[in-house]
Amino acid sequence: MQQSRKNEVSVLRYGHRPGRDDRMTTHVGLTARALGADQVIFPDNATQSVETVTDIVTRFGGPFDVKRTDALNRVIREWSGTVVHLTMYGERVQDVTERIRDTCLHKESLLIIIGGEKVPSDVYEWADWNVAVTNQPHSEVAGLAVFLDRLFRGQELDEEWTDAEHVVIPQASGKRVVDTELTETESDEVNTESQSEKRF
Amino acid sequence: MQQSRKNEVSVLRYGHRPGRDDRMTTHVGLTARALGADQVIFPDNATQSVETVTDIVTRFGGPFDVKRTDALNRVIREWSGTVVHLTMYGERVQDVTERIRDTCLHKESLLIIIGGEKVPSDVYEWADWNVAVTNQPHSEVAGLAVFLDRLFRGQELDEEWTDAEHVVIPQASGKRVVDTELTETESDEVNTESQSEKRF
Incomplete structure (x- = not known):
């Protein structure tokens, strides 16, 4: 323990x-x-x-x-x-x-x-x-x-985090979350969609 | 407001x-x-x-x-x-x-x-x-x-606090609270009692 x-x-x-x-x-x-x-x-x-x-x-x-x-x-x-x-x-x-x-x-x-x-x-x-x-x-x-x-x-x-599925990218306004299980391009697409769904 | x-x-x-x-x-x-x-x-x-x-x-x-x-x-x-x-x-x-x-x-x-x-x-x-x-x-x-x-x-x-009824005095161990509405001596007595009640 x-x-x-x-x-x-x-x-x-x-x-x-x-x-x-x-x-x-x-x-x-x-x-x-x-x-x-x-x-x-x-x-x-x-x-x-x-x-x-x-x-x-x-x-x-x-x-x-x-x-x-x-x-x-x-x-x-x-x-x-x-x-x-x-x-x-x-x-x-x-x-x-x-x-x-x-x-x-x-x-x-x-x-x-x-x-x-x-x-x-x-x-x-x-x-x-x-x-x-x-x-x-x-x-x-x-x-x-x-x-x-x-x-x-x-x-x-x-500090850096290891083995994260989601990484939040600091933003002056709105929200940006990268899904690390997708490729960079896919991730950007997914984020644009999900941000637009959330009105960000 | x-x-x-x-x-x-x-x-x-x-x-x-x-x-x-x-x-x-x-x-x-x-x-x-x-x-x-x-x-x-x-x-x-x-x-x-x-x-x-x-x-x-x-x-x-x-x-x-x-x-x-x-x-x-x-x-x-x-x-x-x-x-x-x-x-x-x-x-x-x-x-x-x-x-x-x-x-x-x-x-x-x-x-x-x-x-x-x-x-x-x-x-x-x-x-x-x-x-x-x-x-x-x-x-x-x-x-x-x-x-x-x-x-x-x-x-x-x-920061200093004004008009407090109770003031906590920092202690390495135990608790000490001064009641500001009593005189200094009374306050010490009360604290000794209440601390002993609390087993501190």
């Missing part, structure tokens, strides 16, 4: 209520993937989020691992590396990220815990760092996004 | 389905507040999100305005300033944020549109900038968070 493929950055969603939390938990997984983490670990009951994030990896590329665990606490306690817990009660992200980066990035594996509604006090103790992206109540997804962007100093934005 | 108090950065949630979107829309509002925007504008039917974000402003401070509109399109079309639409199909955030900052920040009011499930093609046309925080599918809340943190170059993290 522990090590990600590149042995670098993993995100653990701590706690999940099926139905009520599906979207937030899925967004945690998709944000982890899009902003440079190597894997997400979901609680065992987050079946729909596992399915959605796995589907996005198939369609938009990887590498990115999606795992499940029935032992959240054990994953944390037995983590062989650094453990960061994102919480509004923690130390200020602008004060500690550089030290976290220097200590562990590319040196040992980093686990980032993203709490659900209730995080037991043990988690605060087990974590090497409790980190706050502002000491204000907002969104665990927003906190994860800002933390990853700062941890990687924005370099995650230039 | 248009101008925020400081005439600077407003976030518009475009589209909302009551029930299904309540949490995401609320997180858009709370993220806007925590990461330096001056106001959020919700669709008229987002009554629960209005309530929650307003309550957070009362408890954790401002200044931050929460508004509603029954005319999303008119707010955009009649905006007297710059309009940014965050979308995975847009130009790369790392390529355009500096230009957006130089053009409008502290010069004219900025409206940031955060889409719900379906954003009509007109919005892409009305926007001065369509901006992508990665061209990958993830979370509109994550996109907003990274965009604001980059727009403000992290300075939003040092």
